[in-house]
Amino acid sequence: xxxxxxxxxxxxxxxxxxxxxxxxxxxxxxxxxxxxxxxxxxxxxxxxxxxxxxxxxxxxxxxxxxxxxxxxxxxxxxxxxxxxxxxxxxxxxxxxxxxxxxxxxxxxxxxxxxxxxxxxxxxxxxxxxxxxxxxxxxxxxxxxxxxxxxxxxxxxxxxxxxxxxxxxxxxxxxxxxxxxxxxxxxxxxxxxxxxxxxxxxxxxxxxxxxxxxxxxxxxxxxxxxxxxxxxxxxxxxxxxxxxxxxxxxxxxxxxxxxxxxxxxxxxxxxxxxxxxxxxxxxxxxxxxxxxxxxxxxxxxxxxxxxxxxxxxxxxxxxxxxxxxxxxxxxxxxxxxxxxxxxxxxxxxxxxxxxxxxxxxxxxxxxxxxxxxxxxxxxxxxxxxxxxxxxxxxxxxxxxxxxxxxxxxxxxxxxxxxxxxxxxxxxxxxxxxxxxxxxxxxxxxxxxxxxxxxxxxxxxxxxxxxxxxxxxxxxxxxxxxxxxxxxxxxxxxxxxxxxxxxxxxxxxxxxxxxxxxxxxxxxxxxxxxxxxxxxxxxxxxxxxxxxxxxxxxxxxx
Amino acid sequence: xxxxxxxxxxxxxxxxxxxxxxxxxxxxxxxxxxxxxxxxxxxxxxxxxxxxxxxxxxxxxxxxxxxxxxxxxxxxxxxxxxxxxxxxxxxxxxxxxxxxxxxxxxxxxxxxxxxxxxxxxxxxxxxxxxxxxxxxxxxxxxxxx
Ligand SMILES: Cc1cc2nc3c(=O)[nH]c(=O)nc-3n(C[C@H](O)[C@H](O)[C@H](O)COP(=O)(O)OP(=O)(O)OC[C@H]3O[C@@H](n4cnc5c(N)ncnc54)[C@H](O)[C@@H]3O)c2cc1C
Ligand code: SF4
Numbered sequence: 219x220x221x222x223x224x225x226x227x228x229x230x231x232x233x234x235x236x237x238x239x240x241x242x243x244x245x246x247x248x249x250x251x252x253x254x255x256x257x258x259x260x261x262x263x264x265x266x267x268x269x270x271x272x273x274x275x276x277x278x279x280x281x282x283x284x285x286x287x288x289x290x291x292x293x294x295x296x297x298x299x300x301x302x303x304x305x306x307x308x309x310x311x312x313x314x315x316x317x318x319x320x321x322x323x324x325x326x327x328x329x330x331x332x333x334x335x336x337x338x339x340x341x342x343x344x345x346x347x348x349x350x351x352x353x354x355x356x357x358x359x360x361x362x363x364x365x366x367x368x369x370x371x372x373x374x375x376x377x378x379x380x381x382x383x384x385x386x387x388x389x390x391x392x393x394x395x396x397x398x399x400x401x402x403x404x405x406x407x408x409x410x411x412x413x414x415x416x417x418x419x420x421x422x423x424x425x426x427x428x429x430x431x432x433x434x435x436x437x438x439x440x441x442x443x444x445x446x447x448x449x450x451x452x453x454x455x456x457x458x459x460x461x462x463x464x465x466x467x468x469x470x471x472x473x474x475x476x477x478x479x480x481x482x483x484x485x486x487x488x489x490x491x492x493x494x495x496x497x498x499x500x501x502x503x504x505x506x507x508x509x510x511x512x513x514x515x516x517x518x519x520x521x522x523x524x525x526x527x528x529x530x531x532x533x534x535x536x537x538x539x540x541x542x543x544x545x546x547x548x549x550x551x552x553x554x555x556x557x558x559x560x561x562x563x564x565x566x567x568x569x570x571x572x573x574x575x576x577x578x579x580x581x582x583x584x585x586x587x588x589x590x591x592x593x594x595x596x597x598x599x600x601x602x603x604x605x606x607x608x609x610x611x612x613x614x615x616x617x618x619x620x621x622x623x624x625x626x627x628x629x630x631x632x633x634x635x636x637x638x639x640x641x642x643x644x645x646x647x648x649x650x651x652x653x654x655x656x657x658x659x660x661x662x663x664x665x666x667x668x669x670x671x672x673x674x675x676x677x678x679x680x681x682x683x684x685x686x687x688x689x690x691x692x693x694x695x696x697x698x699x700x701x702x703x704x705x706x707x708x709x710x711x712x713x714x715x716x717x718x719x720x721x722x723x724x725x726x727x728x729x730x731x732x733x734x735x736x737x738x739x740x741x742x743x744x745x746x747x748x749x750x751x752x753x754x755x756x757x758x759x760x761x762x763x764x765x766x767x768x769x770x771x772x773x774x
Numbered sequence: 775x776x777x778x779x780x781x782x783x784x785x786x787x788x789x790x791x792x793x794x795x796x797x798x799x800x801x802x803x804x805x806x807x808x809x810x811x812x813x814x815x816x817x818x819x820x821x822x823x824x825x826x827x828x829x830x831x832x833x834x835x836x837x838x839x840x841x842x843x844x845x846x847x848x849x850x851x852x853x854x855x856x857x858x859x860x861x862x863x864x865x866x867x868x869x870x871x872x873x874x875x876x877x878x879x880x881x882x883x884x885x886x887x888x889x890x891x892x893x894x895x896x897x898x899x900x901x902x903x904x905x906x907x908x909x910x911x912x913x914x915x916x917x918x919x
Contacts, residue, residue: 281904282890286838395912401919423910434907554918560900565910598901602889606882611821611868616898619889623899 230487230496237263237501239765240486242472242516245325246751247738248507249450249458250758251765256463258766263499265470265488267508268322270451271296276441282600296441298322298329307511308648308659315660316702317511323466324451325509326705327751329439331568332420332447333592334374334752336365340383340578340588341746348586351539351637352714354743355724358385364756372448372755373426375566377416383588384415384574391423394434396570397563399596399627402552404571406686412678414571420448420752421566429453436564436599447566467499473655475504475520475529475734483529483734489653496653503733503765503774507758510540510707510740514643515658517711517736530711530728536721537644539637539709540660541745544668544698548629548679549595549604550688555625563597563624573631575747577674585670589633590747591679598624607691627688631675634747636667637709662701672696706750711740726761733774737761803837804844810857811840816864817857821884822894830884833893839883856880 239255241248244266252262277295280288285295300319309315320326339358346353362385368374369389377393380386393416396404404414421438425431432446445452458464469491476498478484485500506513518537520529528536573591577583595601604626605619635641641663645656676695683690714720717729726741728734737758739750768774803811818830818839830836843850856876860867871877888894895901 279904281892282895283892286841394910398913398915398918401913401915405919434910435904437904562903562905562907564903564905564907565912570912598899598903600890600895600901600903602885605885605889611881613823613825616822616825619885620899623901 230498232498233500235500236484237261237499238769239263239503239505240265240499240501241505241507242486243267243325243506243508243513243738244323244455244466245320245450245507245509245738246327246754247509247758248505249324249327249454250755251505251507251735251737251762252464253454253458254759254762255766256458256461259463260766260769261463262458262465263501264455264464264466265472265486265499266321266323266466266468267471267491267512268320269468270323271298271328271441273441273443273445273452276443278435278437278440278443280440296328298441305651305657307657310661310663313661313663313701315662316700317660317707318702318705319509319512323455323468324449327449328441328451330449330751331594331749332438332566333568333572333749334369334376334418334420335572335574335590335748336385336387336418337361337746337748337753338383338385340575341744341748344587344746345744350586352712352716352719352743355713355715355720360724361753361756361760364760365752367759368752368755371427372420372453373422373429374418374420374752375423376418379413379415381413381415381574381576383576383578383590384418384572387418390418391421391426393417394423394566394570397565397597398555398561399552399563399625400569400571400593402554402686403593403596403627403629403682406682406684406688407573409685410678410681412573412576412682414573417568417570417572419566419568422446423566432566434564434566436567438567470497471653472508472516473519473653474516475506476500477520477522477524477529477731481524481731483731489655494653503735503769505735505737505762505765507737509738510710511643511658511660513736513738513740514710515645515656518643518645519656525730530721530730530734532730533718533721535719536711538639538642539712540641540643540662540707541635541637541709542702542706543589543632543704543745543747544635544664544672545630545632545704546672546675546679546693546698548631548676548683548693549691550627550683550686551622551625552627553625553687553689556689557621558624560598560624563599569593569596583670583674585667585674586636587634587667587671587744588747589631589671589675589678591629591631593628594630595628596626599626604691622689627683627686629679629682631679632704632747633668633671633675634745635664637712637744638665643710660702664698664701669696672698706739706745708739708742708745708750711736712743713741714743725764726757727764727774735761735765803840805850806840806843806854806857810854811836813857813861813864814839814853817860817868817880818884818888820864820868821881822888827898828893830888830894833888833891835884835887835891838887838891852879
């Protein structure tokens, strides 16, 4: 039997304590909310679907060949990614959406790419100017002070080479010098009139707030064994524990937000991931921050007589307008580097350069919004996927691969996808998970606007490689990486000024249910072409400041 | 084999000679028969042969593939089909298979596995990263600006 939000099975364990604030999820959004509230004297109960990943067990310095030796001894690296066998979701077979989830303290920030770009008013004003869907309820000036604070707290390296589409920061740590191949990309881009900037990344290129600096090992994707890049567990939860005001329930998979007779939220229902038991905990305020898709699923499953459509969803926008970016990958070899000796190209892991959006300048385009580009994998990087795309075999092939190893130039343009109502997360009519809770189904496809933008994205990428006189790997114009692969889901519980067309106000507070806040990427009105986490952190800081102030005023 | 970074061709050859002197690998195959494994060693060596650096078989690519097949029966069945079709003279078998799914599987797997071994990644390509550097210099070549 499915329990609706307000009917508990008789044997469900309930704690009678009413907490000040419940936070669901411990990633960028939940971690920030918990850190900011506890330091302001608020007691927080956090529920997280996993447990802590211990840095001492990361495989940051396990070489590729050592992985096999360790596996033979029965050792395993931390299992960051959620297995869909345990936690399934549905997707459209014709348009599959790849959902990447990390459950456990810190969420995806344990392994994130760390690219940290401020949104600009080109982003915040976009929808108001072009009229596609609702406008953002905030502008750059509303969030700029929070970007400043976040950067000072977590440490973001970068240059002072700002552009109108990429606002800068007084607080950047030193930018690492580009690799050889990146210099060649910069030079080539300049020839075609595009100016690249130093990458902005949440990596400590010098000691910061007592945390050790990066030792340039390039292993970030395996987790950093010294914590030299921001992850929510070390940077936010640990200091929050020190206040004595944070309690965390690990392995607590939240299913629903519970509602009282007054229409306000009064707690959450969750399932213990180890025992599968249903439990309930109560609070005066609930912050949902389980990352975009999981938060949306929780909200839509929180059905009650009062909120038949899911909590806070009188506008019927929750679950709709799922958006991220279209992206592709193009590779070529820098002629000057072919046949040279391989260097240590690790750096801070990921690229040291960035191509900011420029298409809002110059002639008006036949599509809306814009794109930027990243360049990871440039240089002598392990993982020779590209060699498979080169023809031939044998001794000559082996030599050609070796010669090209130092010379790879990689480009990964990201283009904003418009918010479409038909792109959605749904839970109606989907099967239940092992706890009896409906799973999410993702329906997603991009449209003509993205097709047109992709034409320019491809033309741009080709022109840069052409200017670099690169020897190209094969590519298909217009092809894109799988939906979801950007791992930047947004929009399914969007903020806006109009309660009929948005679920949250500009402080991430539900229009309908004043004591529920949704703080992750689902709150974004649009996706922009940029990576979202810096903005998620800034919005969560701002929203939790507002919540703390409203609590003091007795308003919530 | 020592973990030292091999810089010169001479070092590489010394190590190779050392490797050749070792007794044949002791553990029995996890999936293939001895004969299948021996043939697979020849096939992967056609893709990436021994030159002045180790080849795919020197790097135990066939043994690693055998381990993977031992852990995944469907994968093993797929490879056994391939071996059935690519029997006989290894050079000729690979040449005849070019453009087939068998060739793609053989080539892609050999590349994936070989360039993740000490021999492939460190010795052949000269990769010596994932270390602890006190400073990051980046590109220091004026001509690259
Ligand atoms: C490989 C990779 C590279 C990336 N690169 C970048 C990048 O370069 N720049 C960038 O800005 N972003 C990047 N991202 C995205 C970035 O990680 C996310 O934007 C960010 O972590 C989102 O924060 P969040 O708090 O919304 O969600 P998450 O960090 O995913 O945290 C969600 C939390 O909710 C918990 N949770 C989930 N469901 C439940 C439930 N039902 N009950 C209780 N708890 C639950 C999880 O355990 C987790 O703690 C990358 C992500 C990945 C995986
Ligand atoms: S490159 Fe720096 S941030 Fe990345 S894992 Fe290594 S030490 Fe950590």
